Amino acid sequence: MRRCRGICDPEAPLTTPGLPLSGEETTDRLLHRQPPPPDKGGLGGLNYCTDTFVAIHPDPTMSYQFDFTFVPDYAGMLAQGVAYTVGLTVVGGTLGIGIGIAGAISRLWNVRPFGELYRYYVELFRNTPFLVQLFLIFFGLPSLGIKLEAWQAAILAMVLNLGAYSTEIIRAGLQATPRGQLEAADSLAFTRWQIFLHVMLRPALRKVWPALSSQVVITMLGSSVCSQISTEELTFVANFIQSRNFRAFETYFLTTGMYFALALLIRQAMHFIGRYLIVRRPSR
Amino acid sequence: MMSFSLWDIVRNLLIGGALTLLLSLVAFVLGGATGLLVLLARIGKWRAPRALAQMHIELFQGTPLLLQLFTLFFGLSLFGLDVPAWLAAGLGLTLFTSAFLAEIWRGCVEAVPRGQWEASSCLAMTYWEQMRHVILPQAMRLSIAPTVGFAVQVVKGTAVTSIIGFAELTKTGSMIANATYQPFLVYSLVALGYFILCYPLSHYAQSLERKLHAAR
Known part of the structure:
Protein backbone atom coordinates (compact mmCIF):
# COMPACT_ATOMS: atom_id res chain seq x y z
CA MET A 1 0.00 0.00 0.00
CA HIS A 57 -8.79 -2.33 3.06
CA PRO A 58 -7.96 0.17 5.78
CA ASP A 59 -5.09 -2.03 6.89
CA PRO A 60 -4.05 -4.72 4.48
CA THR A 61 -2.00 -6.57 7.03
CA MET A 62 -5.11 -7.31 9.06
CA SER A 63 -7.78 -8.09 6.52
CA TYR A 64 -6.63 -8.95 3.08
CA GLN A 65 -9.47 -9.82 0.77
CA PHE A 66 -8.66 -11.91 -2.24
CA ASP A 67 -9.90 -10.35 -5.39
CA PHE A 68 -9.95 -12.29 -8.62
CA THR A 69 -12.31 -9.90 -10.41
CA PHE A 70 -9.51 -8.81 -12.74
CA VAL A 71 -9.46 -12.19 -14.46
CA PRO A 72 -12.13 -11.58 -17.15
CA ASP A 73 -10.42 -8.35 -18.22
CA TYR A 74 -7.15 -10.14 -18.86
CA ALA A 75 -8.53 -13.46 -20.08
CA GLY A 76 -7.46 -12.75 -23.64
CA MET A 77 -3.91 -11.90 -22.63
CA LEU A 78 -3.66 -14.96 -20.43
CA ALA A 79 -4.87 -17.14 -23.28
CA GLN A 80 -2.23 -15.61 -25.53
CA GLY A 81 0.39 -16.31 -22.90
CA VAL A 82 -0.69 -19.93 -22.65
CA ALA A 83 -0.61 -20.24 -26.44
CA TYR A 84 2.91 -18.78 -26.52
CA THR A 85 4.12 -21.18 -23.84
CA VAL A 86 2.55 -24.14 -25.62
CA GLY A 87 4.07 -22.97 -28.90
CA LEU A 88 7.53 -22.72 -27.34
CA THR A 89 7.11 -26.19 -25.87
CA VAL A 90 5.92 -27.79 -29.10
CA VAL A 91 8.71 -26.30 -31.21
CA GLY A 92 11.31 -26.83 -28.50
CA GLY A 93 10.11 -30.37 -27.84
CA THR A 94 10.06 -31.44 -31.48
CA LEU A 95 13.43 -29.97 -32.45
CA GLY A 96 14.95 -30.92 -29.10
CA ILE A 97 14.01 -34.57 -29.47
CA GLY A 98 15.26 -34.43 -33.06
CA ILE A 99 18.63 -33.15 -31.85
CA GLY A 100 18.53 -35.82 -29.18
CA ILE A 101 18.09 -38.62 -31.72
CA ALA A 102 20.88 -37.26 -33.91
CA GLY A 103 23.08 -36.86 -30.84
CA ALA A 104 22.37 -40.32 -29.52
CA ILE A 105 23.34 -41.85 -32.89
CA SER A 106 26.53 -39.79 -33.14
CA ARG A 107 27.53 -40.67 -29.60
CA LEU A 108 26.70 -44.34 -29.97
CA TRP A 109 28.38 -44.95 -33.31
CA ASN A 110 31.06 -42.36 -32.62
CA VAL A 111 30.39 -40.48 -35.83
CA ARG A 112 33.33 -38.12 -36.31
CA PRO A 113 33.52 -35.34 -35.35
CA PHE A 114 29.98 -35.16 -34.03
CA GLY A 115 30.32 -37.81 -31.34
CA GLU A 116 33.01 -35.85 -29.56
CA LEU A 117 31.25 -32.51 -30.11
CA TYR A 118 28.02 -33.89 -28.70
CA ARG A 119 29.84 -35.06 -25.60
CA TYR A 120 31.00 -31.54 -24.78
CA TYR A 121 27.64 -30.05 -25.71
CA VAL A 122 25.72 -32.42 -23.45
CA GLU A 123 28.00 -31.87 -20.47
CA LEU A 124 27.97 -28.12 -20.98
CA PHE A 125 24.20 -27.78 -21.20
CA ARG A 126 23.35 -30.25 -18.49
CA ASN A 127 25.62 -28.60 -15.97
CA THR A 128 24.58 -24.97 -16.37
CA PRO A 129 21.24 -23.37 -15.49
CA PHE A 130 18.71 -22.69 -18.24
CA LEU A 131 18.52 -19.05 -17.20
CA VAL A 132 22.25 -18.54 -17.78
CA GLN A 133 22.05 -20.28 -21.16
CA LEU A 134 19.22 -17.93 -22.06
CA PHE A 135 21.17 -14.84 -20.98
CA LEU A 136 24.27 -16.01 -22.79
CA ILE A 137 22.30 -16.48 -26.01
CA PHE A 138 20.21 -13.33 -25.77
CA PHE A 139 22.67 -10.85 -24.22
CA GLY A 140 25.98 -12.50 -25.01
CA LEU A 141 25.72 -13.57 -28.64
CA PRO A 142 25.09 -10.06 -30.02
CA SER A 143 28.67 -9.14 -29.10
CA LEU A 144 29.75 -11.93 -31.45
CA GLY A 145 27.56 -10.37 -34.13
CA ILE A 146 24.63 -12.77 -33.81
CA LYS A 147 21.52 -10.77 -32.97
CA LEU A 148 18.41 -12.71 -32.08
CA GLU A 149 14.88 -11.61 -31.26
CA ALA A 150 13.62 -12.59 -27.83
CA TRP A 151 11.45 -15.39 -29.16
CA GLN A 152 14.25 -16.74 -31.31
CA ALA A 153 16.62 -16.76 -28.36
CA ALA A 154 13.99 -18.48 -26.20
CA ILE A 155 13.38 -21.20 -28.78
CA LEU A 156 17.10 -21.70 -29.41
CA ALA A 157 17.78 -22.03 -25.68
CA MET A 158 14.90 -24.47 -25.19
CA VAL A 159 15.91 -26.61 -28.17
CA LEU A 160 19.55 -26.76 -27.08
CA ASN A 161 18.62 -27.47 -23.47
CA LEU A 162 16.14 -30.22 -24.26
CA GLY A 163 18.46 -31.56 -26.96
CA ALA A 164 21.21 -32.14 -24.41
CA TYR A 165 18.95 -34.01 -22.02
CA SER A 166 17.20 -36.07 -24.68
CA THR A 167 20.56 -37.07 -26.19
CA GLU A 168 21.44 -38.79 -22.95
CA ILE A 169 17.97 -40.26 -22.46
CA ILE A 170 17.72 -41.68 -25.98
CA ARG A 171 21.29 -42.95 -25.91
CA ALA A 172 20.42 -44.96 -22.81
CA GLY A 173 17.47 -46.44 -24.71
CA LEU A 174 19.54 -47.29 -27.79
CA GLN A 175 22.24 -48.89 -25.69
CA ALA A 176 19.68 -51.19 -24.13
CA THR A 177 18.97 -52.88 -27.48
CA PRO A 178 19.63 -56.60 -26.97
CA ARG A 179 22.39 -57.97 -29.16
CA GLY A 180 20.31 -60.91 -30.24
CA GLN A 181 17.73 -58.59 -31.80
CA LEU A 182 20.39 -57.05 -34.01
CA GLU A 183 21.67 -60.46 -35.07
CA ALA A 184 18.13 -61.65 -35.76
CA ALA A 185 17.43 -58.59 -37.90
CA ASP A 186 20.71 -59.14 -39.72
CA SER A 187 19.84 -62.72 -40.51
CA LEU A 188 16.48 -61.57 -41.86
CA ALA A 189 18.42 -59.43 -44.35
CA PHE A 190 17.21 -56.10 -42.99
CA THR A 191 19.07 -53.14 -44.43
CA ARG A 192 21.15 -51.01 -42.10
CA TRP A 193 18.47 -48.31 -42.15
CA GLN A 194 15.66 -50.77 -41.45
CA ILE A 195 17.57 -52.24 -38.54
CA PHE A 196 18.15 -48.82 -37.10
CA LEU A 197 14.57 -47.65 -37.52
CA HIS A 198 12.61 -50.74 -36.54
CA VAL A 199 14.93 -52.70 -34.30
CA MET A 200 16.84 -49.97 -32.54
CA LEU A 201 15.14 -46.58 -32.56
CA ARG A 202 11.52 -47.47 -32.13
CA PRO A 203 11.93 -49.89 -29.22
CA ALA A 204 14.41 -47.47 -27.67
CA LEU A 205 11.96 -44.59 -27.85
CA ARG A 206 9.28 -46.86 -26.45
CA LYS A 207 11.50 -47.65 -23.48
CA VAL A 208 12.51 -44.09 -22.69
CA TRP A 209 9.27 -42.31 -23.63
CA PRO A 210 8.16 -41.74 -19.99
CA ALA A 211 11.53 -40.16 -19.17
CA LEU A 212 11.38 -38.10 -22.33
CA SER A 213 7.85 -36.90 -21.50
CA SER A 214 8.96 -35.80 -18.04
CA GLN A 215 11.85 -33.91 -19.57
CA VAL A 216 9.52 -32.11 -21.98
CA VAL A 217 7.27 -31.12 -19.06
CA ILE A 218 10.29 -29.91 -17.07
CA THR A 219 11.39 -27.86 -20.06
CA MET A 220 7.91 -26.38 -20.38
CA LEU A 221 7.95 -25.39 -16.71
CA GLY A 222 11.44 -24.01 -17.14
CA SER A 223 10.27 -21.83 -20.01
CA SER A 224 8.75 -19.51 -17.40
CA VAL A 225 12.17 -17.88 -17.01
CA CYS A 226 12.03 -16.82 -20.68
CA SER A 227 9.94 -13.92 -19.38
CA GLN A 228 13.25 -12.45 -18.22
CA ILE A 229 14.31 -11.75 -21.80
CA SER A 230 10.83 -10.37 -22.57
CA THR A 231 9.48 -13.37 -24.42
CA GLU A 232 5.76 -12.85 -24.14
CA GLU A 233 4.83 -16.17 -22.63
CA LEU A 234 2.59 -16.92 -19.64
CA THR A 235 4.87 -15.62 -16.89
CA PHE A 236 5.54 -12.45 -18.85
CA VAL A 237 1.77 -11.90 -19.06
CA ALA A 238 1.49 -12.52 -15.31
CA ASN A 239 4.22 -9.98 -14.61
CA PHE A 240 2.45 -7.48 -16.84
CA ILE A 241 -0.92 -8.00 -15.15
CA GLN A 242 0.42 -7.73 -11.61
CA SER A 243 2.26 -4.54 -12.47
CA ARG A 244 -1.07 -3.10 -13.58
CA ASN A 245 -3.39 -4.16 -10.79
CA PHE A 246 -0.99 -4.62 -7.85
CA ARG A 247 -2.66 -7.96 -7.18
CA ALA A 248 0.59 -9.87 -7.26
CA PHE A 249 -0.45 -12.83 -5.15
CA GLU A 250 -3.71 -13.51 -6.96
CA THR A 251 -2.08 -13.13 -10.35
CA TYR A 252 0.79 -15.49 -9.62
CA PHE A 253 -1.46 -17.95 -7.84
CA LEU A 254 -3.71 -18.12 -10.88
CA THR A 255 -0.76 -18.45 -13.24
CA THR A 256 0.74 -21.21 -11.14
CA GLY A 257 -2.56 -23.06 -11.43
CA MET A 258 -2.48 -22.60 -15.18
CA TYR A 259 1.03 -24.04 -15.39
CA PHE A 260 -0.11 -26.98 -13.31
CA ALA A 261 -2.97 -27.65 -15.72
CA LEU A 262 -0.61 -27.23 -18.68
CA ALA A 263 1.81 -29.75 -17.18
CA LEU A 264 -0.96 -32.33 -16.84
CA LEU A 265 -2.15 -31.56 -20.35
CA ILE A 266 1.29 -31.91 -21.92
CA ARG A 267 1.93 -35.13 -20.07
CA GLN A 268 -1.34 -36.48 -21.47
CA ALA A 269 -0.45 -35.25 -24.94
CA MET A 270 2.95 -36.94 -24.77
CA HIS A 271 1.27 -40.14 -23.62
CA PHE A 272 -1.08 -39.92 -26.60
CA ILE A 273 1.74 -39.21 -29.06
CA GLY A 274 3.76 -42.05 -27.64
CA ARG A 275 0.87 -44.44 -27.92
CA TYR A 276 -0.01 -43.67 -31.53
CA LEU A 277 3.29 -42.72 -33.11
CA ILE A 278 5.94 -44.66 -31.28
CA VAL A 279 4.52 -47.70 -29.55
CA ARG A 280 2.13 -48.65 -32.34
CA ARG A 281 3.36 -51.76 -34.07
CA PRO A 282 3.82 -51.57 -37.82
CA SER A 283 0.76 -52.89 -39.63
CA ARG A 284 1.03 -56.45 -40.76
CA MET B 1 33.93 6.14 -17.03
CA MET B 2 34.91 3.46 -14.60
CA SER B 3 36.83 0.56 -16.01
CA PHE B 4 36.82 -2.98 -14.77
CA SER B 5 39.70 -5.38 -14.91
CA LEU B 6 39.11 -9.06 -15.38
CA TRP B 7 40.03 -9.60 -11.76
CA ASP B 8 37.32 -7.15 -10.62
CA ILE B 9 34.74 -9.16 -12.52
CA VAL B 10 35.98 -12.51 -11.28
CA ARG B 11 36.28 -11.32 -7.69
CA ASN B 12 32.68 -10.17 -7.60
CA LEU B 13 31.47 -13.30 -9.32
CA LEU B 14 33.27 -15.37 -6.68
CA ILE B 15 31.25 -13.62 -3.98
CA GLY B 16 28.06 -14.41 -5.89
CA GLY B 17 29.26 -17.97 -6.38
CA ALA B 18 29.77 -18.35 -2.64
CA LEU B 19 26.18 -17.28 -2.07
CA THR B 20 24.98 -19.73 -4.72
CA LEU B 21 26.89 -22.49 -2.96
CA LEU B 22 25.50 -21.47 0.44
CA LEU B 23 21.91 -21.32 -0.83
CA SER B 24 22.30 -24.71 -2.53
CA LEU B 25 23.64 -26.28 0.65
CA VAL B 26 20.89 -24.80 2.81
CA ALA B 27 18.18 -25.81 0.36
CA PHE B 28 19.62 -29.29 -0.02
CA VAL B 29 20.01 -29.96 3.69
CA LEU B 30 16.68 -28.46 4.78
CA GLY B 31 14.97 -29.88 1.69
CA GLY B 32 16.40 -33.30 2.49
CA ALA B 33 15.07 -33.14 6.05
CA THR B 34 11.65 -31.96 4.89
CA GLY B 35 11.73 -34.50 2.09
CA LEU B 36 12.27 -37.30 4.60
CA LEU B 37 9.15 -36.20 6.50
CA VAL B 38 7.19 -36.00 3.25
CA LEU B 39 8.49 -39.43 2.31
CA LEU B 40 7.40 -40.94 5.63
CA ALA B 41 3.97 -39.38 5.23
CA ARG B 42 3.78 -40.54 1.61
CA ILE B 43 4.55 -44.21 2.30
CA GLY B 44 2.91 -44.31 5.74
CA LYS B 45 -0.31 -46.01 6.71
CA TRP B 46 -2.41 -42.98 7.56
CA ARG B 47 -4.55 -41.71 4.76
CA ALA B 48 -4.68 -37.95 5.40
CA PRO B 49 -0.92 -37.34 5.60
CA ARG B 50 -0.48 -39.58 2.59
CA ALA B 51 -2.87 -37.48 0.52
CA LEU B 52 -1.25 -34.28 1.77
CA ALA B 53 2.22 -35.52 0.90
CA GLN B 54 1.07 -36.55 -2.54
CA MET B 55 -0.48 -33.13 -3.08
CA HIS B 56 2.73 -31.44 -1.95
CA ILE B 57 4.76 -33.52 -4.41
CA GLU B 58 2.36 -33.02 -7.33
CA LEU B 59 2.12 -29.30 -6.70
CA PHE B 60 5.83 -28.61 -6.53
CA GLN B 61 6.72 -30.94 -9.38
CA GLY B 62 3.97 -29.62 -11.62
CA THR B 63 4.60 -25.87 -11.37
CA PRO B 64 7.57 -23.74 -12.36
CA LEU B 65 10.08 -22.91 -9.64
CA LEU B 66 9.93 -19.27 -10.67
CA LEU B 67 6.21 -19.04 -9.94
CA GLN B 68 6.62 -20.90 -6.66
CA LEU B 69 9.10 -18.24 -5.66
CA PHE B 70 6.85 -15.40 -6.84
CA THR B 71 3.85 -16.81 -5.00
CA LEU B 72 5.84 -17.24 -1.81
CA PHE B 73 7.48 -13.85 -2.13
CA PHE B 74 4.20 -12.01 -2.61
CA GLY B 75 1.97 -14.42 -0.70
CA LEU B 76 3.82 -14.26 2.60
CA SER B 77 3.79 -10.49 2.58
CA LEU B 78 -0.02 -10.63 2.59
CA PHE B 79 0.21 -11.94 6.13
CA GLY B 80 2.13 -8.85 7.11
CA LEU B 81 5.52 -10.57 7.02
CA ASP B 82 8.31 -8.65 5.43
CA VAL B 83 9.94 -11.32 3.28
CA PRO B 84 13.49 -10.58 2.18
CA ALA B 85 14.59 -12.20 -1.06
CA TRP B 86 16.98 -14.63 0.63
CA LEU B 87 14.21 -15.99 2.84
CA ALA B 88 11.79 -16.50 -0.05
CA ALA B 89 14.61 -18.08 -2.06
CA GLY B 90 15.62 -20.44 0.73
CA LEU B 91 12.07 -21.40 1.59
CA GLY B 92 11.00 -21.88 -2.02
CA LEU B 93 14.02 -24.01 -2.90
CA THR B 94 13.60 -26.07 0.27
CA LEU B 95 10.00 -26.92 -0.60
CA PHE B 96 10.95 -27.60 -4.22
CA THR B 97 13.81 -29.88 -3.17
CA SER B 98 11.71 -31.72 -0.60
CA ALA B 99 9.06 -32.61 -3.19
CA PHE B 100 11.58 -34.03 -5.65
CA LEU B 101 13.68 -35.86 -3.07
CA ALA B 102 10.60 -37.41 -1.46
CA GLU B 103 9.54 -38.80 -4.82
CA ILE B 104 13.03 -40.07 -5.67
CA TRP B 105 13.34 -41.75 -2.29
CA ARG B 106 9.89 -43.27 -2.55
CA GLY B 107 11.04 -45.02 -5.70
CA CYS B 108 14.03 -46.37 -3.78
CA VAL B 109 11.91 -47.59 -0.87
CA GLU B 110 9.61 -49.36 -3.28
CA ALA B 111 12.59 -50.96 -4.97
CA VAL B 112 13.42 -52.80 -1.74
CA PRO B 113 12.12 -56.35 -2.30
CA ARG B 114 8.78 -57.16 -0.76
CA GLY B 115 10.29 -60.18 1.02
CA GLN B 116 12.29 -57.85 3.24
CA TRP B 117 9.08 -56.37 4.63
CA GLU B 118 7.61 -59.81 5.17
CA ALA B 119 10.74 -61.23 6.75
CA SER B 120 11.09 -58.33 9.15
CA SER B 121 7.47 -58.51 10.17
CA CYS B 122 7.98 -62.23 10.81
CA LEU B 123 10.63 -61.14 13.28
CA ALA B 124 7.91 -59.20 15.10
CA MET B 125 9.41 -55.83 14.29
CA THR B 126 7.13 -52.85 14.55
CA TYR B 127 6.62 -50.59 11.53
CA TRP B 128 9.21 -48.11 12.74
CA GLU B 129 11.73 -50.82 13.53
CA GLN B 130 11.25 -52.23 10.05
CA MET B 131 11.81 -48.81 8.59
CA ARG B 132 14.77 -47.96 10.75
CA HIS B 133 16.69 -51.24 10.60
CA VAL B 134 15.61 -53.00 7.42
CA ILE B 135 14.03 -50.83 4.74
CA LEU B 136 15.66 -47.40 4.96
CA PRO B 137 19.27 -48.67 5.12
CA GLN B 138 18.75 -50.66 1.93
CA ALA B 139 16.79 -47.88 0.24
CA MET B 140 19.54 -45.44 1.19
CA ARG B 141 22.13 -47.44 -0.72
CA LEU B 142 19.97 -47.28 -3.83
CA SER B 143 19.18 -43.62 -3.38
CA ILE B 144 22.70 -42.16 -3.21
CA ALA B 145 23.25 -41.89 -6.97
CA PRO B 146 19.94 -40.22 -7.90
CA THR B 147 20.19 -37.95 -4.86
CA VAL B 148 23.62 -36.70 -5.89
CA GLY B 149 22.23 -36.29 -9.39
CA PHE B 150 19.40 -34.17 -8.06
CA ALA B 151 21.86 -31.97 -6.17
CA VAL B 152 22.89 -30.71 -9.61
CA GLN B 153 19.29 -29.64 -10.22
CA VAL B 154 19.27 -27.78 -6.90
CA VAL B 155 22.43 -25.85 -7.77
CA LYS B 156 20.94 -24.96 -11.15
CA GLY B 157 17.63 -24.07 -9.51
CA THR B 158 19.32 -21.39 -7.41
CA ALA B 159 19.85 -19.40 -10.63
CA VAL B 160 16.11 -18.71 -10.75
CA THR B 161 16.23 -16.97 -7.37
CA SER B 162 18.13 -14.16 -9.09
CA ILE B 163 14.79 -13.08 -10.57
CA ILE B 164 13.30 -12.25 -7.17
CA GLY B 165 16.45 -10.28 -6.41
CA PHE B 166 18.68 -12.62 -4.46
CA ALA B 167 22.20 -11.56 -5.37
CA GLU B 168 23.73 -14.94 -6.16
CA LEU B 169 25.94 -15.84 -9.10
CA THR B 170 23.47 -15.08 -11.91
CA LYS B 171 22.25 -11.82 -10.39
CA THR B 172 25.81 -10.69 -9.74
CA GLY B 173 26.59 -11.62 -13.34
CA SER B 174 23.67 -9.55 -14.67
CA MET B 175 24.72 -6.53 -12.65
CA ILE B 176 28.34 -6.80 -13.78
CA ALA B 177 27.28 -7.33 -17.39
CA ASN B 178 25.21 -4.16 -17.20
CA ALA B 179 28.09 -2.22 -15.72
CA THR B 180 30.88 -3.46 -17.98
CA TYR B 181 28.99 -3.85 -21.28
CA GLN B 182 30.69 -7.20 -21.74
CA PRO B 183 27.75 -9.58 -21.49
CA PHE B 184 29.38 -12.41 -23.43
CA LEU B 185 32.45 -12.52 -21.23
CA VAL B 186 30.53 -12.13 -17.99
CA TYR B 187 27.81 -14.68 -18.74
CA SER B 188 30.42 -17.13 -20.00
CA LEU B 189 32.20 -16.78 -16.67
CA VAL B 190 28.89 -17.25 -14.85
CA ALA B 191 28.19 -20.40 -16.87
CA LEU B 192 31.72 -21.59 -16.09
CA GLY B 193 31.04 -21.01 -12.40
CA TYR B 194 27.95 -23.20 -12.48
CA PHE B 195 29.81 -25.79 -14.51
CA ILE B 196 32.56 -25.96 -11.90
CA LEU B 197 29.94 -26.48 -9.20
CA CYS B 198 27.82 -28.98 -11.10
CA TYR B 199 30.18 -31.09 -13.20
CA PRO B 200 31.90 -32.89 -10.31
CA LEU B 201 28.50 -33.69 -8.83
CA SER B 202 27.05 -35.13 -12.01
CA HIS B 203 30.27 -37.00 -12.75
CA TYR B 204 30.20 -38.47 -9.25
CA ALA B 205 26.53 -39.43 -9.64
CA GLN B 206 27.34 -41.22 -12.90
CA SER B 207 30.20 -43.16 -11.43
CA LEU B 208 28.08 -44.13 -8.41
CA GLU B 209 25.39 -45.38 -10.75
CA ARG B 210 27.90 -47.46 -12.68
CA LYS B 211 29.22 -48.96 -9.47
CA LEU B 212 25.75 -49.85 -8.26
CA HIS B 213 24.91 -51.58 -11.52
CA ALA B 214 28.19 -53.45 -11.53
CA ALA B 215 27.43 -54.83 -8.09
CA ARG B 216 24.21 -56.37 -9.26
Missing part, protein backbone atom coordinates in the same frame (compact mmCIF):
# COMPACT_ATOMS: atom_id res chain seq x y z
CA ARG A 2 2.82 2.29 0.82
CA ARG A 3 4.22 1.69 -2.61
CA CYS A 4 0.81 2.43 -4.11
CA ARG A 5 0.67 5.77 -2.50
CA GLY A 6 4.16 6.69 -3.52
CA ILE A 7 3.49 5.85 -7.12
CA CYS A 8 -0.02 7.00 -7.86
CA ASP A 9 -0.76 9.63 -5.29
CA PRO A 10 1.80 12.34 -5.82
CA GLU A 11 -0.60 15.20 -5.14
CA ALA A 12 -1.73 14.32 -1.68
CA PRO A 13 1.25 12.86 0.15
CA LEU A 14 0.20 11.52 3.49
CA THR A 15 3.69 11.41 4.80
CA THR A 16 7.25 11.70 3.62
CA PRO A 17 7.62 9.06 0.95
CA GLY A 18 9.68 6.17 2.17
CA LEU A 19 8.98 6.81 5.82
CA PRO A 20 6.95 3.95 7.22
CA LEU A 21 3.70 4.66 9.00
CA SER A 22 2.46 2.63 11.89
CA GLY A 23 -0.68 0.62 11.22
CA GLU A 24 -2.97 2.72 13.39
CA GLU A 25 -1.69 5.98 12.08
CA THR A 26 -2.24 4.80 8.52
CA THR A 27 -5.79 3.74 9.19
CA ASP A 28 -6.55 6.91 11.04
CA ARG A 29 -5.24 9.23 8.38
CA LEU A 30 -6.71 7.29 5.53
CA LEU A 31 -10.16 7.06 7.02
CA HIS A 32 -10.35 10.81 7.61
CA ARG A 33 -9.24 11.74 4.19
CA GLN A 34 -10.67 14.30 1.86
CA PRO A 35 -12.84 12.93 -0.93
CA PRO A 36 -10.85 12.25 -4.06
CA PRO A 37 -10.14 15.30 -6.17
CA PRO A 38 -12.10 15.64 -9.41
CA ASP A 39 -10.70 13.66 -12.29
CA LYS A 40 -8.06 15.61 -14.13
CA GLY A 41 -7.28 12.88 -16.56
CA GLY A 42 -4.37 10.52 -16.32
CA LEU A 43 -3.44 10.19 -12.71
CA GLY A 44 -6.84 11.27 -11.41
CA GLY A 45 -8.39 7.96 -12.33
CA LEU A 46 -5.61 6.09 -10.64
CA ASN A 47 -6.03 8.28 -7.59
CA TYR A 48 -9.60 7.29 -7.34
CA CYS A 49 -8.72 3.62 -7.68
CA THR A 50 -6.22 3.87 -4.88
CA ASP A 51 -8.79 5.51 -2.66
CA THR A 52 -11.39 2.82 -3.21
CA PHE A 53 -8.72 0.25 -2.52
CA VAL A 54 -7.85 1.99 0.72
CA ALA A 55 -11.48 2.35 1.74
CA ILE A 56 -12.05 -1.38 1.40
